[in-house]
Amino acid sequence: MHPATGPAWLVWLETSGFAVAMRQWLWLYPIVEIVHIVGFVVLVGAAFMFDLRLLGLNRGLPVSAMAEHLLRWSRWSLVLVVPSGAAMFVAHATEMAANPAFQLKLALIAAAFLNAGIFHRFPFRAVGDWDTEIAAPMPARLAGALSLTLWTGVIACGRLLAYV
Amino acid sequence: MRGIVRHAIVVAALLALGAGAASAHHGWSGYDSGKELTVTGTITDSGYEHPHGHIRLEAPGKTWSVVLAPPSRMENRGLPRAMLKPGTRATVVGYPHRTEPEEMRAERITIAGKTTELR
Numbered sequence: 001m002h003p004a005t006g007p008a009w010l011v012w013l014e015t016s017g018f019a020v021a022m023r024q025w026l027w028l029y030p031i032v033e034i035v036h037i038v039g040f041v042v043l044v045g046a047a048f049m050f051d052l053r054l055l056g057l058n059r060g061l062p063v064s065a066m067a068e069h070l071l072r073w074s075r076w077s078l079v080l081v082v083p084s085g086a087a088m089f090v091a092h093a094t095e096m097a098a099n100p101a102f103q104l105k106l107a108l109i110a111a112a113f114l115n116a117g118i119f120h121r122f123p124f125r126a127v128g129d130w131d132t133e134i135a136a137p138m139p140a141r142l143a144g145a146l147s148l149t150l151w152t153g154v155i156a157c158g159r160l161l162a163y164v
Numbered sequence: 165m166r167g168i169v170r171h172a173i174v175v176a177a178l179l180a181l182g183a184g185a186a187s188a189h190h191g192w193s194g195y196d197s198g199k200e201l202t203v204t205g206t207i208t209d210s211g212y213e214h215p216h217g218h219i220r221l222e223a224p225g226k227t228w229s230v231v232l233a234p235p236s237r238m239e240n241r242g243l244p245r246a247m248l249k250p251g252t253r254a255t256v257v258g259y260p261h262r263t264e265p266e267e268m269r270a271e272r273i274t275i276a277g278k279t280t281e282l283r
Contacts, residue, residue: 022214026236029214091214162215163193 006094014093022091029091032084039080040158044151046070046077054136054144062131067124101164105157112150119143195259195269203228203268204255210248212238219248221256230256231269233282243273243280252276 004014013019022029050070053061089096096102123140130136136144205223217232232238235245248254258270272281 023211024213024235026239030234030236 004094006097010093010097013090016090018087019090019093022087029088032087035080036084036088039077039084040155042077043074043081044155046074047147047151050074051144051147054140056135056141059133059135063136064127064131067127096161099161099164101157101161105154105161108150108153108157112147112154115143115146115150119147192269194262194264196262197259199260200257200271201260201268202255202257203230204253207248207250207252207254209250212245212248217248219254221254227266228256229264229267230258230273231267232273238280238282241280241282242278243275247275
């Protein structure tokens with residue numbers, strides 16, 4: 001229903017053959033949605049389990065081993081999440097770009113990646129000192145709490161962009 | 165003990181955020197279901213598109229933008245794309261949008277004597 005008006009590159013995306021297929025092929029859109037959901041379940045689910053460990057749950061599990069297992073799957077899930085998300089964006093590019101929930105979602109994703117990057121660059125470097133049975137240092141716990149909050153916000157915005 | 169309290173706070177915060185998202189998931193709350201409308205007119209434009217199909221329905225005195233259902237559902241319920249082509253007469257029963265004066269959401273649509281439920 002949204003008219004294809006806005007910056008030329010968005011209009012070009014939205015009127016592309018692929019965008020038309022996304023909107024008009026009966027099952028493409030729902031399939032892409034399912035791929036996106038499976039992807040972010042893995043991405044955010046694995047991140048949450050790791051974050052809860054940073055916050056102090058199950059201190060018997062080594063943080064380094066959890067990072068190697070869980071965060072690897074979080075990274076690989078991007079292979080599902082990013083293309084499917086891009087496909088849904090293209091289908092309604094001008095509308096999405098102007099949607100405040102979508103804009104906030106992108107900002108929160110950027111913040112979540114930045115938070116993960118800072119965590120790996122700083123507190124995680126010394127994970128050997130607090131790998132098991134010791135409370136994670138405050139910066140690591142803060143990173144875990146931020147990650148839980150930011151990814152929850154990303155999911156909320158992703159759902160709410162259809163309702164604002 | 166302090167650890168448990170902290171975890172409880174984290175979980176409570178998560179639930180609160182989740183509940184906020186869920187309560188908005190009634191969708192369709194932008195339409196006023198207290199004002200049921202029946203509109204008969206001629207389809208002037210249609211989109212058999214995700215996430216929801218839509219038509220422009222020219223009725224006496226007013227042209228409505230009518231939001232329908234996802235195309236996969238309409239196809240399943242026997243309302244294929246061809247039935248919505250411009251020039252077709254249609255009757256929709258639905259609810260007006262609370263803030264967009266020309267927009268309504270159809271609960272059902274009748275074309276050539278055949279009624280399709282859209283929800």
